[in-house]
Amino acid sequence: MEQNPNKPKILCVKISSNQRFFILGKEDGFSVYSCTPKFSLLFCRKFQKTGISIIDILESSNIFALVGNSKDPNFTTNKVFLWDDLNQKSIMEIAFPTPISALKITTRFLFVLTKKKCFIVEIEKRSILKSFSINSPSDIKPSNSFDFSLVKRDSLHIAIPHKLRAKIFYTNITKPLVELTIKLNTPSYQLIKFNCKLTFLAVVSPSGKQLLLYDLLTGELYQKFRIANKVSKVYSMSFTQDDKIIALLFNNSIVRFCSIQLNETTNRLVKIENQMKNVYKKNLINIEDDTQGICEFNEWNDLLVIYLNGACYRFTFDEIEKKITDTVSFNYLNSKEVLESKFNFNIEKEDERKHKEGEETKTGITSDKLNENKNKKTNENIENELTDLVELLEEQKLEDNMEKEKGIF
Template identity: 25%
Template sequence: MATLSACASPPWPNPDSPNSNPNPNFLPDQSQTLDFDSLMPPQPESPPPNHHHSPDASPPESSPSPPPPSILYLSFNQDQACFAAAADNGFRIYNCDPFRELFRREFDGGGIGHVEMLFRCNILALVGGGPNPQYPPNKVMIWDDHQGRCIGELSFRAAVRGVRLRRDRIIVVVEQKIFVYNFADLKLVQQIETVPNPKGLCAVSQLSDSLVLACPGLHKGQIRVEHYAQKKTKFISAHDSRIACFALTLDGQLIATASTKGTLIRIFDTDHGTLLQEVRRGANAAEIYSLAFSSTAQWLAVSSDKGTVHVFSLKVNSSIPEQEKSQSSSNSDAAITPSSSSRSFIKLKGVLPKYFNSEWSVAQFHLQEGSHYTVAFGLQKNTVIILGMDGRYDLKKLLHAVIDSYSVYLRCCRFYCNT
């Protein structure tokens, strides 16, 4: 059972308050270049040379340099404007576009295995991790960066696998259970049983008037969707294999799912559990690392261990205002059209095997195979942001009428040194 520790004696910040939600008093970097040397603890100065030492004395041995920090976890905030990097010596927060470091916190070698932002406010959720965890891995620490300390904690009997934040909820994932809390008073709202969930899979909508939570069900390949406004639960049999990854739209009306096979991605209506669209990443099995909808639910991005990020055009509707959709479409969101080769396959639908009738991605970005990449859509129209566990940051743009594998490189850099 989760408990609120005595360290939460200060008044609990209300995430719905206008004073706690705007851009906080971050401590921004004064330059665009990251100072990796500051990650290292200060080295003791060498003593002055002794000119009277014995000729038999051996020269002093230089102390080995400490290893550079390693990234343990990467996550975007709720509107993909920022991202957080947890490392074995603390955490850092970055702005996505323009790319720059906002602030960092280091804990004298203590590791952070999970960091979750609440939009751009001063409240974060931290979980210890790495060889020397800063906090116990079975606790979620509520960090107030204005005060520079933890103001509360949630304790569990098992290691925490994931955390999700809304302005009004904290969701904590352990191996076979999910806990839902009110943010204002940390009261437990619901406990949900799941299949073994070592990845901490969970997704929650972010619109204030739509609270939808998705998590693994009690059976292989099943998704459970909680609609809190309607007070109903929907189970979706998404795949025959185990669920590997899923993502919700901002309003929670659509969910994209992938199985451990990693060849097909399916998009469902969360209200009725109806399969709306099926797209194909490839023919060979792959591990899906992340799925991301664009803000207008017109695009879906998929990253995998094949070193590729695929972008698919969606034909489903969300509750995004029609004016915003039409404006986005007029700015080239709908400018990508099927190629002539794709249209020729449509004529043979029902004749060729299902593989040839599959819907394929309209754009691909090729990266280093084997690296773990997390993907999201940028605030600029038709831009994709790719984060790598190797410290790589990519900002890429889709062309107006490109098909298959054409993209525009905008920016690539390393935001973290871990080599």
């Protein structure tokens, strides 16, 4: 399905880190949708001066990381804004020397990728913790050239393009002695991804024909899959929570599932020479070739697939039977844009940052704790505001882990 020419163009799509939402960046703002228990539109935000070319959401909070797409000097592509949707204002702005090509946000860190550099920003301190020079493959989507994972609160792992071709640099930022240069068996790559338990790195070859799995202790190639018979593009890939299945989304409207051999005790890869076995292939209907999309397994190991043309799927994959047992579909281009607000994207001055008691909440994505906290704040400055949000989100995450219920956040 083609986009309606009368509707704003979709510029980007992102699935939240907890897989409960997906977000669309558009020419006039952004929209947030729920992924569970069913696909549904939560709300839209429209900005009068800029569209959103890159977006990420901080877990299930009201905080978004945004990159504009305007020629207006306030919203150029080299600036990141942290947007507090509860109070509908920008609470932090960071400018970089060159245009931003990808970003990710966690409770403590903001990861920003440009053409020649990657930056790790410590949010509370508003400072760059670390920066690296990179040589990102020029013919792939920038967000596919790196991966970034936060284990607990103090263990930040990244994999980025090395300065030298055919190599990937892996390190734990919070433990600088943990560094590894992975020498690839191919001249470049299309896509890289950590497994959930951070014991290996998955790499798609430049041709899209092979999937290579490298151990993160030694950098050695342990398993190899033939995932296509002809040159293909792989847009996205994701692991199940137990790391036993990896799903790959191709440009020809195909999803492939591969079974990974792991040591049951250590969860590390078992070394297998020339493994060329696919588990399962699913052809998606009504998806034109080269339609961009992303995929992610959620905590129940359902696979979410979101396309830029409006098509959305949630597949239940049976690991024992090696087949899809249930499919839910949705098209966000057909959903009514309700709960919509239109306003100027204001970058407020420090002396203007005052909260009004009893102010109506305009978003349905924040937790009760953040709502309660809003009424307690009066004249706090930006730094204290952001620190409070970080602490509350950490508490919320602990509670969520203790009592997970499907479809509730």
